[in-house]
Amino acid sequence: MGQHSDKARETLLDAAEELFAVHGIDAVSNRRITEHAGTANHSAIAYHFGDRDELLRILLNRHREEVSQRRRELIDALPDAAGVRDLIACMILPWIEYLASRPMPSWHARFLFQVRSVPSVAEILGGSLTASPEIEALIHRMQSELEHVPPEVVRGRSQVLSPMVLGICAGYEARVQSGEEDPNWTAVGYFFIDSCSGMLSAPVTHPQDYLSFPATPYLL
Structure with a gap:
């Protein structure tokens, strides 16, 4: 070509x-x-x-390898005694850094939000996207740090976090474009790291009652 x-x-x-x-x-x-x-x-x-x-x-898939490569770098730099917050940072920061690097105006977060929001698109894509192996490994590693949280609950909470982060980033991207917000993706990233760490580590009041989700690829 x-x-x-x-x-x-x-x-x-x-x-x-x-x-x-x-x-x-x-x-x-x-x-x-x-x-x-x-x-x-x-x-x-x-x-x-x-x-x-x-x-x-x-x-x-256009920029997934770029984000995945950055995630692998952060994972390789983790200490042996990495805690939940360190592991969450590896999940979130590569994507936030990518959004911060995009020229203005950027559309990527809103595009991914639209993809996740339309059932017909999920059916079209079918199995063409696979779950990120790096994120799967991070979730598995987190389970050993969250002994008080059943593995099924850890996975369920992780499935909740992905669309939550995506939706908030989509709204933030739009506000940056409109001039309502000064771009500060670093602050957004660390807000998410703190919030997600707290959600994953939260006590489980009903260990047998939790939301389960179909297997879906992580778009972040």
């Missing part, structure tokens, strides 16, 4: 991410994406990505 074609492909991805973030996945047509990208070729999505499903998969 030539340099011009690579640039056209990235422009389409950027246009799609912005439109999906603002208007929702199902409300945006392929034609609208191509027009927003500034191309008169309304078949550009098919040419570059094959179909809309593949466009979504590529958008979801």
Whole structure:
């Protein structure tokens, strides 16, 4: 693929991410994406990505390796006696750092929030995304630090935290764009680390009663 074609492909991805973030996945047509990208070729999505499903998969995976690599670096630097807060930091900071590095305005948090919010998209993606092995390993490691919390509850609480963090980041991203907030993603990240550590470590009053969730990939 030539340099011009690579640039056209990235422009389409950027246009799609912005439109999906603002208007929702199902409300945006392929034609609208191509027009927003500034191309008169309304078949550009098919040419570059094959179909809309593949466009979504590529958008979801576009920066996952960058975030995963940063997470692996933090995990490698953990002390042997790492506590719950240290492990939570490895889960959250790589994604927050990525959002902080994005040019303004950014759309990524809102795009991921839209992806998680639309059941039809989850059905389309099916098993094309796998759970992050690094996050799975961190959750497993946390279970040994949370002996007072049943493993099923740790996993359930972890499944609650992912969409919570995603939704709050989506709202924060929008407020930064509108000028309501000065961007301070570092503060956001450490707020989440403290809050999530407290939630995971909280006492369990009914050990046999907890929410269970279907297996879903972590989008962070």
